[in-house]
Amino acid sequence: MKSPTLQTVIIAVVFAIIAYIVTFVVPASSILVASLVFVSAFLAPLLSSNVSATPSSSSTNKASTSTEDVRTLYVGNLPYRANETSVRELFSAHGSVHSVRLMKDKHTGKRRGFGFVEMAANDLDNAIEALNDTEFQQRTLKVREAKERPERTDDNKQD
Known part of the structure; x- marks a missing residue:
């Protein structure tokens, strides 16, 4: 199993902080917060791969x-x-x-x-x-x- 990159971990932590803040700001049910954390677990690696494939980083690699x-x-x-x-x-x-x-x-x-x-x-x-x-x-x-x-x-x- 491949270990997560630092970007993936940072994005996952940001999602967790957002979920934590949402529980205090919005009187939400625990199901809503659990859903947010669950969805963020799938979004974090996707967002991390998109961040690493930005045009500026790929152009510096080519150079x-x-x-x-x-x-x-x-x-x-x-x-x-x-x-x-x-x-x-x-x-x-x-x-x-x-x-x-x-x-x-x-x-x-x-x-x-x-x-x-x-x-x-x-x-x-x-x-x-x-x-x-x-x-x-x-x-x-x-x-x-x-x-x-x-x-x-x-x-x-x-x-």
Whole structure:
């Protein structure tokens, strides 16, 4: 289950405050207040997604994407105890890191020993050269540019 964003929580709290104020201002029945809170639980995530998709935020995302090309690195043979923060620190010494995703087994939740690091394209070669076949927490890393994942169809889907 996905955790709510900060915007969703803030909007839900605002709805709760409005419901609380309505109970004192308007001599309303408890059913009306409960209905208001119930409806607000469905409206808060919808309003939150609309707020995050405002034109100004999407235009700044497009501007930052066009000015800086981001590429993905595959990082293999990671120690199972490594976390996103330690991997980010390691790669940050060699360029601008945008994100780090360490893969986990979907059934056990344990790390699988590999992940992906998104970096600025102009820092990619430097990071590969500096970190490939180097030791990190007693494991020799394998770092290369990630390949595009082929699109999955129903025929090759495994569950």
